[in-house]
Amino acid sequence: MGKYIRKRLLQAIPVVFGITILTFFIMKLAPGGPLTGMISPRTSSESLQRAREALGLNKPIIVQYGNWLKELVQGNFGYSTYNGQEVLAQILERLPATLLLTVTAFVFSFVVGIPLGVYSATHKYSRSDYGLTIFSFIGISVPSFFFGMGLIYVFALKLKWFPTSGFGSSNFRGEGLALFLHKLRYLVMPALVMSLSNIATVMRFARSSMIETLNQDYVRTARAKGLSEKAVIYKHALKNSMIPVITIFGQSIPNLFGGAYITEKVFGWPGMGLLGVEAIANRDYQILMGLTLFTAVLVLLGNLLADIMYSFVDPRIRY
Amino acid sequence: MSLLEVKDLKTYFYTDAGVGKAVDGVTFSLDKGKVLGIVGESGCGKSVTSLSIMRLVDPTTGRYEGGSILFEGQDILKLPEKEMRKLRGNRISMIFQEPMTSLNPVFTIGYQIEESLILHKGMDKKQARERAVELLELVGIPEAKKRVEEYPHQLSGGMRQRVMIAMALAGDPELLIADEPTTALDVTIQAQILELLKSLQKKLDMSIIIITHDLGVIAEMADEVAVMYAGDIVEKAATRELFDDPKHPYTIGLMNSIPDVEEDVERLRTLEGLVPSLYDMPAGCRFAPRCRFACAECEKQRIRLTELAGGRQVRCRRYEQ
Numbered sequence: 205m206g207k208y209i210r211k212r213l214l215q216a217i218p219v220v221f222g223i224t225i226l227t228f229f230i231m232k233l234a235p236g237g238p239l240t241g242m243i244s245p246r247t248s249s250e251s252l253q254r255a256r257e258a259l260g261l262n263k264p265i266i267v268q269y270g271n272w273l274k275e276l277v278q279g280n281f282g283y284s285t286y287n288g289q290e291v292l293a294q295i296l297e298r299l300p301a302t303l304l305l306t307v308t309a310f311v312f313s314f315v316v317g318i319p320l321g322v323y324s325a326t327h328k329y330s331r332s333d334y335g336l337t338i339f340s341f342i343g344i345s346v347p348s349f350f351f352g353m354g355l356i357y358v359f360a361l362k363l364k365w366f367p368t369s370g371f372g373s374s375n376f377r378g379e380g381l382a383l384f385l386h387k388l389r390y391l392v393m394p395a396l397v398m399s400l401s402n403i404a405t406v407m408r409f410a411r412s413s414m415i416e417t418l419n420q421d422y423v424r425t426a427r428a429k430g431l432s433e434k435a436v437i438y439k440h441a442l443k444n445s446m447i448p449v450i451t452i453f454g455q456s457i458p459n460l461f462g463g464a465y466i467t468e469k470v471f472g473w474p475g476m477g478l479l480g481v482e483a484i485a486n487r488d489y490q491i492l493m494g495l496t497l498f499t500a501v502l503v504l505l506g507n508l509l510a511d512i513m514y515s516f517v518d519p520r521i522r523y
Numbered sequence: 524m525s526l527l528e529v530k531d532l533k534t535y536f537y538t539d540a541g542v543g544k545a546v547d548g549v550t551f552s553l554d555k556g557k558v559l560g561i562v563g564e565s566g567c568g569k570s571v572t573s574l575s576i577m578r579l580v581d582p583t584t585g586r587y588e589g590g591s592i593l594f595e596g597q598d599i600l601k602l603p604e605k606e607m608r609k610l611r612g613n614r615i616s617m618i619f620q621e622p623m624t625s626l627n628p629v630f631t632i633g634y635q636i637e638e639s640l641i642l643h644k645g646m647d648k649k650q651a652r653e654r655a656v657e658l659l660e661l662v663g664i665p666e667a668k669k670r671v672e673e674y675p676h677q678l679s680g681g682m683r684q685r686v687m688i689a690m691a692l693a694g695d696p697e698l699l700i701a702d703e704p705t706t707a708l709d710v711t712i713q714a715q716i717l718e719l720l721k722s723l724q725k726k727l728d729m730s731i732i733i734i735t736h737d738l739g740v741i742a743e744m745a746d747e748v749a750v751m752y753a754g755d756i757v758e759k760a761a762t763r764e765l766f767d768d769p770k771h772p773y774t775i776g777l778m779n780s781i782p783d784v785e786e787d788v789e790r791l792r793t794l795e796g797l798v799p800s801l802y803d804m805p806a807g808c809r810f811a812p813r814c815r816f817a818c819a820e821c822e823k824q825r826i827r828l829t830e831l832a833g834g835r836q837v838r839c840r841r842y843e844q
Contacts, residue, residue, distance in 0.1 A: 422628070
């Protein structure tokens with residue numbers, strides 16, 4: 205296992221290298237440039253030229269990439285072209301909030317999605333199954349910004365159960381549990397928005413996987429042993445039916461980080477997604493490149509984690 | 524008293540295609556310590572008969588429409604599910620055709636055997652592990668102590684079928700139902716598994732119902748044979764008698780289609796025609812459309828099982844009187 209993980213981490217190096225190429229050159233293809241965000245009508249073309257030279261933007265593109273990469277391997281993600289702050293420091297500052305949101309949404313989607321899928325499968329073609337199917341289609345098809353604004357309208361504006369946006373009020377002076385509950389109220393709605401489509405996807409997957417598993421010969425064997433239906437489903441079938449669900453596990457990680465851009469914007473959640481949206485508006489190329497790279501590494505790690513999980517569920521997979 | 528008495532069992536399937544009368548009035552009995560073979564071609568209802576005895580017919584489509592299955596005098600079709608579960612895997616066990624897929628791939632074989640022991644014998648984990656090793660030794664698995672920790676994919680097909688048998692024996696069953704236990708195995712492994720079943724049957728004084736389409740397996744194993752055709756038993760006799768002197772035209776056809784090793788033939792002999800559809804059975808004798816002795820009389824009404832001398836039974840108009 206340790207050998208496998210080392211091997212996978214080594215394999216990740218060329219992948220990350222490829223990502224740096226894509227990130228850098230796609231950024232270069234974008235119209236405008238790092239300086240367009242700073243130009244005012246009074247900016248002279250000389251000062252613009254000076255700034256370009258100071259940032260090395262007059263050099264050939266491949267040299268620019270080389271310079272960027274050289275700094276990158278030394279852990280320097282560069283400085284924001286907008287406010288001059290260190291990119292990595294800004295990302296790390298926003299990371300905890302995003303992790304809290306995505307991990308909550310992630311856990312929520314599986315903790316809710318799997319039981320619903322199993323229920324749906326074991327009550328195939330019943331009314332509740334059809335109900336859950338309709339719910340899942342809604343969950344998959346409703347755009348998250350729409351769902352988010354709907355939640356804000358109903359639960360924040362009308363019912364006033366939850367705050368409209370942000371992550372904690374600056375006026376709040378509580379500590380310990382009170383602080384936790386205070387923060388929790390801010391977390392509920394964005395986490396729900398982020399997990400909705402994921403719950404639906406996990407549920408559909410768990411359902412079809414469970415139905416397929418229940419038709420397997422070994423499930424009949426388990427029944428022939430005299431096991432109760434509960435033991436048959438939750439012991440013999442569940443573990444097998446989870447194998448394809450782990451695939452969703454790996455896939456949902458990039459979806460969540462991507463979804464964070466929209467959800468964090470809608471809820472004013474001070475995470476990496478919001479940082480990204482701000483960076484786009486400010487033409488802050490360094491921040492965007494840093495974020496893309498950082499997210500890519502997180503996704504790679506997430507997929508590695510999913511692959512490791514396979515080996516825990518399925519003894520036929522050994523690394 | 525017989526250990527098992529199946530009387531006029533009817534198991535029907537309700538599907539979009541109509542009502543499939545997979546088992547339609549099957550009657551037989553089995554004494555303690557005896558081996559009954561049920562033989563017939565695919566779709567004749569032999570597997571459904573065995574699943575009915577376990578009461579494992581898929582409840583979403585299948586129904587027990589009539590008859591009774593008496594196990595030691597108790598009608599198991601009337602038992603509540605909870606009581607039925609106490610019989611399953613305990614006093615009545617079953618092994619299946621596909622050893623490759625019949626074991627759960629994500630649990631060790633030891634765990635799968637121990638599960639039965641803990642459930643039916645009330646053993647704790649440690650006792651169950653010891654007994655599981657004993658059972659694996661009993662079914663001839665070498666290095667049972669080590670193998671008990673292995674997963675199904677680490678074993679060959681023959682070994683997996685042995686594990687299935689060990690699992691079935693966990694509850695010390697009085698009745699073992701073996702549904703095509705050797706069909707999926709190589710010929711040499713087939714012989715070993717049959718040998719094992721035979722020796723276990725003697726050692727443990729079990730009754731066995733062996734279901735197969737292979738007359739060779741019947742000849743090897745069974746004391747008595749029931750020949751099934753299209754949901755009915757068409758003939759029942761002691762194994763020797765059936766092979767020496769088949770009565771029913773279908774049985775005669777089956778016997779004739781066994782190729783003779785001494786004879787050099789160009790073509791194999793077959794039974795002409797097809798098995799009738801489950802959803803559209805002939806009103807009279809179900810074999811009549813394929814029978815060379817059939818007459819108008821045969822197609823009018825269902826034929827009764829006629830008792831012949833020596834306890835033989837045959838469902839054919841030619842023996843009615």
